[in-house]
Amino acid sequence: MTIATNQKDPETFWERNQHGSIVNKLHLNAFYDVLNRIYTDVLVQTAADCNEFRACATMIDRSKLENVILVVDRGYENYNIFAHAIEKGWKFAIRVKDKNSNGIASGLNLPPNDEFDIDITQIFWRINTKTTKNAGYKWMPVNQVFDYLQRKSDKTKQVNFTIAIYICREYLRNKRNLSPPDVINLIEKHVLPVRPGRKDPRKVNPQAAVSFLYRVA
Template sequence: MIPDKILNVFNRSIKMVCSNIACYCNDPVSDFTRKRKLPAETLIHFIVQMQSKNLNSELCEYFTDLDSLPTASALCQQRDKLDISAFQRIMHLFVNAFDDYKTWKGYHVLACDGSDVNIAYDEKDEDTKRQNGNNKPFSQLHINGLYDCINHVFWDTSIDTATKTRECAALMKMIMRHDYPVNSIITADRGYEKYNLMACCIENNQKFVFRIKDINVFGSILSNLNLPHEEFDLDVTKILTRKQTNETKNNKDKFTIMKKNRILIILMMMGFMN
């Protein structure tokens, strides 16, 4: 694909968001209404091209004209006005602007996984604070992405705290939001081996392939199934229950005893509860 075309599509996506900037700022009445050195479009371009340098160096490299050079304080004030949904909207406009994506047997193959991202240290933010051995504490976020393995683009993303406790919830949110092609197969690694996630996929008619833990690993979905130690392809039916009777305890290949809160989540995903 021609680089100039890609750049033009990206710039057009930014302009579309900035033309409706009131929808993507914290105060739609006053934010980005006055003329500043950092209007919304310039601010977004600057943030997108930022590298890993300190803020003053980034500003000096981007604004070559000293008369237009904003201070770091002014940049932070303008940045605080901008909601993260602006960047999500730009990404969606950008990736949906192309119609020549490749598929595998008619399907987009999407992989969901997470990655840690270091951010500026904030000792007051317990959600992002991390400690690595005897090293100094640092701040970190966890980014969950839905990545197209064939076309090398991200169709959706979700930001989690550094504890990574909401990876499955993030994928469920992206599935229900469905800002990706309908003809898709979602793949994920062993960390996504959850009944409620599978229920979410089934309820939303989403095809999926999840890698799960080995049959001999405690907690694996397969651990209570009597499966052959060879290559196989078979259907398995499981009944999820909260009853702890002799029947359910003695037939673990048929019944899976669930905690109350997990049963409620699955029922909600399957549409049996409001």
């Protein structure tokens, strides 16, 4: 939506148009109920903050509608939107780019024919190693938004070696049905913070064993 020109407003400043004029804009995102012919939600973004993927996910999360079939064009081809719709319990039909393009379909093992009906399961992981690939995990880069996978933390942490050794030992003994990515996930859940520049380092005092006599009559 084009609004009044204001060169001093960096939030709405868009660009110079084909005639060389400065344009200020707002971006309108909306959900429309085609059966009842009404708008059910609207989210307005500034030009600087325009992100249709985020807007769609936000409107999905805050909607109170049930029994929804979300129908959107290929501009909303995004795994994060798929996940938000699934978590909401919505069905969805989203057009994707051709399998010979750079869209989602290009990374899938699809039949060569033009028409097909198949089920595809994707399991995402932030770690890209040979182990995770062999286990069937699809790598999700940290710069790609996916709200249901934690990004790399800004805080430096260290492994809790006591817990990590126990987890690895249980895995090697094959007492539990764990795959390598599950082992990594368990270790990541038991990490300790590293506090650079800490003047009073943590002091760990070993505890001596306490013996006692137990008399059985």
